[in-house]
Amino acid sequence: MRRFFYLTLLIASVNFGFAQSKAFDVKVAGKGQPVIFLPGFTCPGAIWDETISNLDSKFKTYQFTYAGFGDVPEIEMPWYGTLAKEIASYIEEQKLKNVIIIGHSMGGMLAIDIAARHPNRISKMVMVDALPCIREIVMPQVPVEQIAFESPYNTQMINASDSALRITAGYMAMGMSNQTSRHQELIGYIMNSDRETYVYGYTELLKLDLREKLANIPASTLILGADFPSKEAVMPNFESQFANLKNKEIKIASNSKHFIMFDQPEWFYAEVNNFLK
Template structure:
């Protein structure tokens, strides 16, 4: 199987000075293209087992982000250059009959890409992703109140390594039921560029993609975890995606945020069934 590593910059290649690339893409296989977008701090390799369990052959484009997975940081703003680089990448690669799969923050990017390329998409799959995390985590707080230079961000930047590790482990335990995956998930945060981790998360909290959903016509599969309860999760996804016309919401029982770890076979089945109908 061929594998091609592509570094993609938001700056045009014709320029002499090329900045650090916002994204890294590993291209592999043949067939209709699928872009796989991981979540915040998460390397693209989180999709390896999913790709291995696809029931048909596809050309996969697995993305990793600057500041994570050992890649050099790009500074701030962080999210927008990544989004723009992905748009440029799709245009440069001339990807048609494209399916986009995004987990968590990758789902936010998937929504942005779907809005930009809606008529060219074969499919859109969002895995435990919300178009406005701020509304769930900080109800009623306006995006304008969130700044890079804030007491909380400064505290996170200056936090000692041991304290940061403990925080990362605590967060990881709320993201998976698989104890053997906790240290790996925490390790992604620990290894991340600290400023990317802190300021990049500020970028995410500012996002509200709910209005953009009205512009997406692609039949969308939304896969959610049932943590903390199925009822709460169902209500959250229905409310957050109310503006998305063509959607199906499916929830994975006994799963936290990393559905690919907690309910992998369920995830593979959902993705393969969807692809069979939409991406052949």
């Protein structure tokens, strides 16, 4: 009986030691200064594979995939707050210091949340076509109080057939990248997403406004924006939304849509490598 007790205790301690957050999966590789890669909405961590292979220096890389996307099972909604909390806890548990975060779109929003929680652990950030308040851009006349999880639009999206969603995803892909060769990839990410995470998760993002948190972030930040529809149209948005961030530089990619790493890869790699040096 005593032997059984100690064996049970050992198994429990081993399982606890290797337990991972259900809110994300993370692929860790390499050695050196830690660089956390946070993908955009629906995208897996593998979206950063090409970027990592084009880094000039050696880093220890952490590629996150969120619950409900890729091959990671969904978790209870709402899920964004859980993601931000669990990724921040992971950084603390792993005792990561002098951390660089590179975040695309939603990944940039998470980067802001995490850097505000760990201002002394995050040294640099790269925001790739990310904003702290997307609602102001996509729904500027709609108060946050009017954005509801239970809405006719969300109900329609939840109940939409796969064929109908695929058509919608196709239009979205065309709007997110100039590279037609990458459109099926983007469509696949949407189609492989958990439907409730896809619908209600985006509603969560619309409700977020992280602009006040920027004032508490000392990290040196490179903000890379796409010039779609034009540099003159987007530059004021970046300047206004990141006004509270002290240590920043804003650069705009020419002839690019939302996925800058697809549309202008050489420019993107050069800017990231120069900044990380």
